[in-house]
Amino acid sequence: MDWHILGQQLVNGLTLGSIYGLIAIGYTMVYGIIGMINFAHGDVYMISAYLTAISLAVLSAFGVESVPFAIVVTLGLTMFITGVYGWSIERVAYRPLRGSTRLAPLISAIGISLLLQNYVQVAQGARNQGIPSLIDGVFRVGNDKDFVQMTHVQLLIVIASFGAMAGLTWLIQRTSLGRQCRATQQDRHMAEILGINTDRIISTVFVIGAAMAAIAGTLVTLNYGSFDFFVGFVTGIKAFTAAVLGGIGSLPGAMLGGILLGLFESLFSGFVNTDYKDVFSFSVLVLVLIFRPSGLLGRPEVEKV
């Protein structure tokens, strides 16, 4: 086997895995705090892809030529607007159902997911949308024919994922907000008695989760160049799988699960067979869950007596 092929597949897997990880962080955050899956998360990611294209188009209409400036402004804008989406989703689909059965908010989140998909489909059209490639650079190792390459966008995605994971871990472990989050997660009633505004904490978590989806949406759109109203579904399911694989509720777990899933997919696809890559990845997931039901880095749930 040639080293550059293996190397390239590892790079492919790492990038794909970082994308999964970045979105998985959003799932895992929400689960970690309120113990519920936000199924609309993938669609928030899809919305951020559209916002990216709109923002880049507006900026270029205003004559902004500097690419880094445009990307930073776009990132800020999409994070802000999807943050508002995250806040609204919590307000509409979760808060009114707090205290009801665990299944009710799950269904309402799926409802929001369908609502967002169909809304975007009607408002923006069902066709593929694209953005021009803004960052063209590429790092190559090797000679002209046999090389391993990583584009600048891919590198940016990997850095952003690890940065986001580190930043959130710091936020949860070291800050006052993080302490309040952890308190809310451990015992919401007790936290309330101790003066924590748990409603606000949960809203904040949704906003942070949505902002993470926005980072992913912007960078992934820059990487692939095209998107449609349905991109949130496939990516969302894969990211959710990554979160479960790594141990849902654990931030490093989401990242680890994402990267493992990405590597499984690209290595299996590259050296065995592309047709069966999803069969393989999900078989691995089943095996992991049989031996470690709470995922690779997840803490087993202790029954409180």
Add this chain to the structure above:
Amino acid sequence: MRKAIQRVFAVSVLAGAVAYGVAAQAADAIKIGIAGPMTGANAAYGEQFWRGAQQAAADINAAGGINGKQIELVKGDDACEPKQAVAVANRLVDQDKVDAIVGHFCSSSTIPASEIYAEAGKLQITPASTNPKVTERKIPTIFRTCGRDDQQGVVAADFILDKLKAKKVAVIHDKDTYGQGLADAMKAAASSKGVKEVLYEGLTRGEKDFNALATKIKASGADAVYFGGLYAEAGILVRQLREQGVNAPFISGDGIVSADMVTAAGGPQFVKGVYMTFGADPRAIPAGKEVVEKFRKAGYEPEGYTMYSYASVQAIADAMKATKSTDGVTLAKWLKAHTVQTVMGPKAWDAKGDLKVSDYVMYQWDDKGGYAELK
């Protein structure tokens, strides 16, 4: 509880009355169902179908309709999903009571839906489904205004082997009836000429990352890449190949005939040089000149299957005019025995419902996001 049941009952009676009213009112019109992916990743093709049929209906209605009756179109959206296609087919037949159908687009939708139309005895003409199985199942009432993948695959294989002189061909498909069928047809034609593919793999529709596959194609040392599938995946695949420095010619079929190919790839620089097989440009056929002008005046470029859809409606109208019937079997018998003058020139069908003459030619995309026939 009883009150709730009463209310539901009242509403359903009301809904039934409304549906009946619609059906009664439409009795003096000829209803044609237009079925295809009106939404979803392939909605660009649904729009081509709809635009073409709309213009055809307007033109025929303006000229007096069919035996004095006006044509009324009913939209059916299958999103290129087999399950939804069956549901839509049932709705068109049972609820909308259409007299004939133009559709569907994806072969994987056309095949299951055709069983329902056949059972109801409705004439079905697909403007775009090229999989051989569409007309190979002994259904008497199905026709197509496009060619077949076994014809298309041979044209592609000849081009790849004789013109491009490729020795190592990578064959990729999207695991769907159309895509895999086309890839298999090309593969069979190539191996009958003694060239065996170096790679044969299926990707997953709806995904955005084919980098692992691109690296694999690169490792195989392929000097030509053939793809059976649709533009949404073709665009991304060709982009990721080019990004990884694979510059081997990329050849595909009529599944990528849409300006959306460029959007999916994220720019014309990636699509430049891509080859595809498609029927001789319907916009260049003299018989359709006037209609093409009409479309352009309305601000719509009748690309891809627009004219095919127009021609399908024409064929239905002509058969109905001649036989004074809407019965699928009668219409089918007439179509198989006569030549119809359409905007795509004269068309005649064989006993299976395939065109007697198919005219696949090779096209190439340019660096401005357009495509032209290869001379």
